[in-house]
Amino acid sequence: MRDHDWIRQALMFEPRGHDIMSGAIIYPAYREDCDFAVIFIEVSGCLPMCGAGTIGLVTAAIEEGLVTPRVPDRLSIETPAGRVDIRYEKPGEFVDSVLMFNVASYLHAADVAVDVPGLGRLVVDIAYGGNFYAVVEPQESWRGIDGLSASDIVGLSRSLREALEPVCDPVHPDDERIRGVHHAIWCDKPSTRNADGRGAVFYGDKAIDRSPGGTGTSARMAQLHGKGRLKVGDIFRQESLIGTVFEGRVEAETDIGPFKGITPSVGGWARIIGHNTIFVDDRDPLAHGFQIA
Structure with a gap:
């Protein structure tokens, strides 16, 4: 690329x-x-x-x-x-x-304290599930998802990511190209009996995942396993902001460099909703697209 x-x-x-x-x-x-x-x-x-x-x-x-x-x-x-x-x-x-x-997933750092503008002192865990995540569970300064818009969560996520950068910069032990906390998952209790947890997954510059998040579910299970709250064979069903659910399972325990981790599985479904033909015209001064901050 x-x-x-x-x-x-x-x-x-x-x-x-x-x-x-x-x-x-x-x-x-x-x-x-x-x-x-x-x-x-x-x-x-x-x-x-x-x-x-x-x-x-x-x-x-x-x-x-x-x-x-x-x-x-x-x-x-x-x-x-x-x-x-x-x-x-x-x-x-x-x-x-x-x-x-999924790839081997693990808890990289537990109970990392940071000061986040708009929230104050926040304690998060850093977990890997194919991407590095800041995993935020409900606490004194974070009560949960309800009452917040997607744009609210984007703003908090960007502030959290910026606050974490000088404090925790994880590097994958097997591939140093995979580094840094670029994702966050804001956890809450589920809104349905068919799930065990709910999360808002932030990624990119200003994106909130509409799905439950496959690498996010893996990272969440790795975090829970690392803290002794999931064991091999346990199932964890993650709910998205729109009510869809991925079913995760701790398939096995494994080592990732010096870390103890898991092999997670994540199950879900998808549907094809269309076909698209894209044109890129060299005569167009904006042929490669544009972004608005």
Whole structure:
């Protein structure tokens, strides 16, 4: 993408995209144990991993015939964060569900105290689930999601990220290119009996995830496991801001460098809602798109 980032910009930026736009680019795998490889793109750049994007990608790739699995109902995908294994159910014409076995996830730092403008002193955990997250649980200065708009959460998230930068700058022990806290998940109690928790996931420059967040659910489970609140075999169902739910499970314990972590699985579904043809005209001075602060 270093030499072709104009493609990402043209697809993600206005007027073709928007602030929370994200996508995936498929290409041949370098690893022999993978069916294909993917780069995840969004407005602020490229991501090591995207869980909701993977569920959508698998659904579209199988239903549209973009890839041919070597093993029926199974895929292995090479992502920048590592290999991600997939099981999907396709009883007929459509993919009903996708189960993603995510990269190893872990609690990087617990009980990190920071002063956040607009909130005051906040204690957060830093967890990795394919991206590094600041995990914020309800506390004296953070009562929960209810009563806050998406723009409120974006503002708080940007302040939190800025406050964390000089305090905690995590680096993945196996890949130093994966570093820094760029995501946040603001946790709350669920609004439905079908979930165990609810979260608002912040990413990019000013985006709030509409899905429960695949890497966010993985990071949340890693955080709970690291604090002794989940064990192998436990299920954790994460609810999104719009009421959809991903079902996560602690599949196994594993080591990530000096850290103890987990292999998480996350299950969900996606639906194809359209096809789009994009034009980029060199005569257009804004051919690669634009952003408004």
